Amino acid sequence: MKESETSVTEKAKSRRVNVRTPDVMERVQAEVAEHYRSEVVDKLRARHEGLTIGNTTVRLTKQFGFCYGVERAIDLAYATRNVFADHDIYLIGEIIHNQEVNRQLADMGVCPLPGDSAVDEIEKLGPDDVVIVPAFGADTPTMDKIKERGCHVIDTTCGDVMSVWKRVRKYAREGRTSVIHGKSTHEETRATASRAEGKDGKGQYLVVLTLEECDYVCEYIRKGGGDKSAFLERFSGSYSTDFDPNLHLRRIGVANQTTMLKSETEEMQRRLASAIQDRDQDLDEIEKDNFQVFDTICGATQERQDALFDMLENHLDILLVVGGYNSSNTAHLVEIGEKELPTFFIREAGCLRSLEEVLHFDLHQREEVTTYSKVLLGNDPVVVGITAGASCPNNLIEDTILKIFKLRGIEGDEVRGKG
Numbered sequence: 001m002k003e004s005e006t007s008v009t010e011k012a013k014s015r016r017v018n019v020r021t022p023d024v025m026e027r028v029q030a031e032v033a034e035h036y037r038s039e040v041v042d043k044l045r046a047r048h049e050g051l052t053i054g055n056t057t058v059r060l061t062k063q064f065g066f067c068y069g070v071e072r073a074i075d076l077a078y079a080t081r082n083v084f085a086d087h088d089i090y091l092i093g094e095i096i097h098n099q100e101v102n103r104q105l106a107d108m109g110v111c112p113l114p115g116d117s118a119v120d121e122i123e124k125l126g127p128d129d130v131v132i133v134p135a136f137g138a139d140t141p142t143m144d145k146i147k148e149r150g151c152h153v154i155d156t157t158c159g160d161v162m163s164v165w166k167r168v169r170k171y172a173r174e175g176r177t178s179v180i181h182g183k184s185t186h187e188e189t190r191a192t193a194s195r196a197e198g199k200d201g202k203g204q205y206l207v208v209l210t211l212e213e214c215d216y217v218c219e220y221i222r223k224g225g226g227d228k229s230a231f232l233e234r235f236s237g238s239y240s241t242d243f244d245p246n247l248h249l250r251r252i253g254v255a256n257q258t259t260m261l262k263s264e265t266e267e268m269q270r271r272l273a274s275a276i277q278d279r280d281q282d283l284d285e286i287e288k289d290n291f292q293v294f295d296t297i298c299g300a301t302q303e304r305q306d307a308l309f310d311m312l313e314n315h316l317d318i319l320l321v322v323g324g325y326n327s328s329n330t331a332h333l334v335e336i337g338e339k340e341l342p343t344f345f346i347r348e349a350g351c352l353r354s355l356e357e358v359l360h361f362d363l364h365q366r367e368e369v370t371t372y373s374k375v376l377l378g379n380d381p382v383v384v385g386i387t388a389g390a391s392c393p394n395n396l397i398e399d400t401i402l403k404i405f406k407l408r409g410i411e412g413d414e415v416r417g418k419g
């Protein structure tokens with residue numbers, strides 16, 4: 001981002017680059033494996049009964065950790081570093097929600113755009129700069145700005161995220177408001193919401209996060225309107241610029257952030273469908289086309305949630321969920337676990353301070369807290385379940401496994417020797 005490189009003409013266009021050539025990918029895969037692979041995890045993955053040493057058993061879910069979208073995004077980021085060895089490389093935000101991966105990339109000189117506003121920073125980019133779009137994608141104003149600057153663009157947006165964009169664009173063309181189950185501040189949902197505005201910018205959207213919020217919307221739909229200012233205040237920051245709940249909840253299409261809790265998304269779909277049905281019961285069939293739904297939970301999120309439900313069918317004393325605290329799919333794994341047993345959301349093995357002390361993220365207080373638990377103490381047999389979100393590398397899972405055994409008096413060599 002040198003001064004001389006910032007004089008880009010209005011006509012300049014970003015240049016999408018294919019960095020995935022076979023020779024580059026060979027080098028990249030070796031580097032990625034060196035940074036994130038774990039033999040201990042590979043062995044444990046193959047042992048459905050878990051690994052028992054002495055009185056300690058560790059079980060892993062059948063599906064955990066890096067999903068295909070994250071693997072691809074990381075490969076592309078490493079490949080970009082290989083191909084553009086002498087260029088400045090910037091990320092829009094984080095490539096994925098994992099501190100360890102973002103730190104590794106920063107060590108390689110791949111850093112988020114500096115400053116508070118990505119848009120201001122994009123203004124300073126020039127044709128020699130390289131920008132990586134993260135796996136969650138980026139909103140259309142940001143992409144348009146990058147295009148104007150004429151820099152090289154490596155787009156790692158996951159195909160599953162793009163299929164949500166396709167759906168909400170269709171809703172916009174059909175004159176439907178997209179009701180998006182997601183978190184309005186999450187990068188992916190912001191990117192999806194911008195697509196819901198359609199090509200002409202006239203499309204509408206509303207982002208709904210909780211079932212409680214969904215019930216409020218349903219009530220409004222059933223009554224055919226209500227207190228517009230109260231509605232807009234309640235959903236402040238979660239709707240399109242011209243959104244009017246009295247006009248734009250007539251015809252809706254439901255979509256969701258790809259990483260939501262499947263059961264909650266399905267419940268939301270049911271409640272919204274039923275509210276529209278109640279309101280429209282006197283309309284004839286053609287006029288009733290006011291509701292559409294498309295399940296956009298991605299396969300990887302669903303598999304990780306299903307695998308956790310499977311593991312919970314057998315006895316566990318404690319569950320550790322490893323991943324970045326801002327990772328949506330990881331947080332939902334924690335929600336599933338904490339309904340059943342003591343569950344701790346940890347970002348790395350170091351969070352297991354001792355057999356009693358666990359530093360973890362509390363989803364309800366929205367902060368990292370310390371909890372003292374007696375589950376791992378004593379000589380009684382203990383079964384520890386582990387799972388990890390789609391952005392968690394295997395080396396962090398290995399560290400966690402080794403730390404549990406170490407705290408229980410079993411050294412890493414013995415763990416590595418098993419299997």
Ligand code: SF4
Nearest residue numbers: 067069158160258298
């Ligand atoms: S969690 Fe799903 S949508 Fe997100 S990157 Fe992975 S596969 Fe793609």
